[in-house]
Amino acid sequence: xxxxxxxxxxxxxxxxxxxxxxxxxxxxxxxxxxxxxxxxxxxxxxxxxxxxxxxxxxxxxxxxxxxxxxxxxxxxxxxxxxxxxxxxxxxxxxxxxxxxxxxxxxxxxxxxxxxxxxxxxxxxxxxxxxxxxxxxxxxxxxxxxxxxxxxxxxxxxxxxxxxxxxxxxxxxxxxxxxxxxxxxxxxxxxxxxxxxxxxxxxxxxxxxxxxxxxxxxxxxxxxxxxxxxxxxxxxxxxxxxxxxxxxxxxxxxxxxxxxxxxxxxxxxxxxxxxxxxxxxxxxxxxxxxxxxxxxxxxxxxxxxxxxxxxxxxxxxxxxxxxxxxxxxxxxxxxxxxxxxxxxxxxxxxxxxxxxxxxxxxxxxxxxxxxxxxxxxxxxxxxxxxxxxxxxxxxxxxxxxxxxxxxxxxxxxxxxxxxxxxxxxxxxxxxxxxxxxxxxxxxxxxxxxxxxxxxxxxxxxxxxxxxxxxxxxxxxxxxxxxxxxxxxxxxxxxxxxxxxxxxxxxxxxxxxxxxxxxxxxxxxxxxxxxxxxxxxxxxxxxxxxxxxxxxxxxxxxxxxxxxxxxxxxxxxxxxxxxxx
Amino acid sequence: xxxxxxxxxxxxxxxxxxxxxxxxxxxxxxxxxxxxxxxxxxxxxxxxxxxxxxxxxxxxxxxxxxxxxxxxxxxxxxxxxxxxxxxxxxxxxxxxxxxxxxxxxxxxxxxxxxxxxxxxxxxxxxxxxxxxxxxxxxxxxxxxxxxxxxxxxxxxxxxxxxxxxxxxxxxxxxxxxxxxxxxxxxxxxxxxxxxxxxxxxxxxxxxxxxxxxx
Numbered sequence: 001x002x003x004x005x006x007x008x009x010x011x012x013x014x015x016x017x018x019x020x021x022x023x024x025x026x027x028x029x030x031x032x033x034x035x036x037x038x039x040x041x042x043x044x045x046x047x048x049x050x051x052x053x054x055x056x057x058x059x060x061x062x063x064x065x066x067x068x069x070x071x072x073x074x075x076x077x078x079x080x081x082x083x084x085x086x087x088x089x090x091x092x093x094x095x096x097x098x099x100x101x102x103x104x105x106x107x108x109x110x111x112x113x114x115x116x117x118x119x120x121x122x123x124x125x126x127x128x129x130x131x132x133x134x135x136x137x138x139x140x141x142x143x144x145x146x147x148x149x150x151x152x153x154x155x156x157x158x159x160x161x162x163x164x165x166x167x168x169x170x171x172x173x174x175x176x177x178x179x180x181x182x183x184x185x186x187x188x189x190x191x192x193x194x195x196x197x198x199x200x201x202x203x204x205x206x207x208x209x210x211x212x213x214x215x216x217x218x219x220x221x222x223x224x225x226x227x228x229x230x231x232x233x234x235x236x237x238x239x240x241x242x243x244x245x246x247x248x249x250x251x252x253x254x255x256x257x258x259x260x261x262x263x264x265x266x267x268x269x270x271x272x273x274x275x276x277x278x279x280x281x282x283x284x285x286x287x288x289x290x291x292x293x294x295x296x297x298x299x300x301x302x303x304x305x306x307x308x309x310x311x312x313x314x315x316x317x318x319x320x321x322x323x324x325x326x327x328x329x330x331x332x333x334x335x336x337x338x339x340x341x342x343x344x345x346x347x348x349x350x351x352x353x354x355x356x357x358x359x360x361x362x363x364x365x366x367x368x369x370x371x372x373x374x375x376x377x378x379x380x381x382x383x384x385x386x387x388x389x390x391x392x393x394x395x396x397x398x399x400x401x402x403x404x405x406x407x408x409x410x411x412x413x414x415x416x417x418x419x420x421x422x423x424x425x426x427x428x429x430x431x432x433x434x435x436x437x438x439x440x441x442x443x444x445x446x447x448x449x450x451x452x453x454x455x456x457x458x459x460x461x462x463x464x465x466x467x468x469x470x471x472x473x474x475x476x477x478x479x480x481x482x483x484x485x486x487x488x489x490x491x492x493x494x495x496x497x498x499x500x501x502x503x504x505x506x507x508x509x510x511x512x513x514x515x516x517x518x519x520x521x522x523x524x525x526x527x528x529x530x531x532x533x534x535x536x537x538x539x540x541x542x543x544x545x546x547x548x549x550x551x552x553x554x555x556x557x558x559x560x561x562x563x564x565x566x567x568x569x570x571x572x573x574x575x576x577x578x579x
Numbered sequence: 580x581x582x583x584x585x586x587x588x589x590x591x592x593x594x595x596x597x598x599x600x601x602x603x604x605x606x607x608x609x610x611x612x613x614x615x616x617x618x619x620x621x622x623x624x625x626x627x628x629x630x631x632x633x634x635x636x637x638x639x640x641x642x643x644x645x646x647x648x649x650x651x652x653x654x655x656x657x658x659x660x661x662x663x664x665x666x667x668x669x670x671x672x673x674x675x676x677x678x679x680x681x682x683x684x685x686x687x688x689x690x691x692x693x694x695x696x697x698x699x700x701x702x703x704x705x706x707x708x709x710x711x712x713x714x715x716x717x718x719x720x721x722x723x724x725x726x727x728x729x730x731x732x733x734x735x736x737x738x739x740x741x742x743x744x745x746x747x748x749x750x751x752x753x754x755x756x757x758x759x760x761x762x763x764x765x766x767x768x769x770x771x772x773x774x775x776x777x778x779x780x781x782x783x784x785x786x787x788x789x790x791x792x793x
Binding site: 132250508550 | 592728
């Protein structure tokens, strides 16, 4: 008999402590991440940070010994926090555009609030059947989900695994600190060091989180790496050598090196990225078609499960249908509030398309996050706003407000799916996780919008503000101005979508999404991730699957968790020190 | 072999089609030149230089549509070759006797789960020991079985695959929960989880038997 005292009473899962603490952690993270996003233009991986903080408080300080309760606490916290990125990346555009257009400045905040809440709910609804399809049928990796599960399981996983997790954490932390402060370069541009041009990059990032994600993805991540190679080692040299980009003389560049850098930037932002977004969309569309039988089976099994199981493991199919209807209604109301002149059928059409796009984009980001740990939220939000812009007949305020819903919803899909993956690995009940998400995730919306208004009425933000330039919001504002003047890369989106659709015929799930994602991202991220994939394949071939499960998984989890925590700590430290 | 050739053809197709997609129409080239000049010489350029999206699209269609279509044709050809290769592999696997014997492995999992339940009902058992055994079974039996899931999909088709994998995943989750409960020294929950795991396993076995009978 074990001499440790056995637990008594019901096993703790969704408890008041887990929920209250989760909401508090989530609200604090939301406030901090909105500020960070306005300052730096990015946020942190919410799920991982929420898990670390919750684990430290619940397990470390409060001595609560239930791994599943920890998972629920983290699910609530990351759900609440999810509103931070969705709002801080989109809504500031409206404030910024309102500086020169008083009509835009007087947008209806209730519409923004409703749209954001609708997005939050719809994101959760979308993942109900997707959970079954992606986690149980497709078995996507969700590297951050595995990392969080490794952390939560560490008290029972034995000393060796705990040491490996700590070792991975330490290595990532030790290397990330000097890179963060610029004491060592955060990228290793081998190509430039060897005299290669900027448009043929051979650059690795100092990011053990990327390597960790690649280690966990293994062979499954290869199409992503090959997509990046195709973009930067084939298409980019072709574009330069076949003069698809104006030469040095035509642009008046003072030196070849400067022209090379400019050409690489132009290639990325104007050629590869828009086509990549198109391929992502096409890949997702073909994925929807190919997955239809599995999705149907997932919905069917939800209905079946409700009828047969004593203790329901899944939320019912009715919840799914009610959730979709409710979210549509709230989005419809948001459209009416945002544009009072819009006719009711027009508002209904806008809400239907918004819901459909959110579902598709949610599938894209969930699939991308499941395969690579990277979610193309900003790209999908951008397309969402563009669709809304055309659908509302050029109504800037309405398109941004409905874009907020899309942005929050798709973020919810990626983040929550990762939590559900962790839950699967430790045995949490999906129904309880989803109930927790439904009950609390929307609370982040008023917190994020409140913080945004608070900062706007205090120090302010936007391109003219030296301290809080709101880079993502400013970029979206520039896109809206571009859309208003008819300058949208529609051709590249459309052709990319056709390519992604055609790739869907190949019998490898998610190939279009992976190749599109690789073209959409800077290559150093893809290549660093690729190093992880290749190491993983070599190790598995040489040392077997048991070694991978017992050694590589905890080390990789340590890499991801270490970088996330150190990044958050250093960012808050820098902001606190006025950096 | 045929799948590899298909993948190569698809890769060539993606290259060709993406080359067409990223290429500028004449007006885009013009815009790029202007952007370059702005970047290097800070030249003032009027907004009228922007060409409407519709016009750009038609210019692009005229110059690169054939290239895109050729690329798409290659992508589709490569993908179809790979699909044919998969279909052939399916035929071979239907007649072959090798591969993972799913019903035997499911039975093996049932025996393990029954044994752990029996052990947990004994007063003197070490919970940590049972937890480690569950972990061992998970790594040595359950994970390899799930890793071979594509065999099942090829052999039985997608509908049967989902009908087996759904409850099997439920078994896996409940089995994981038993491990977690034991790590937290919560015997009652571990027992309940193993009982739930057995219910899910029965469903998976039934689905497998039904699919094989069809």
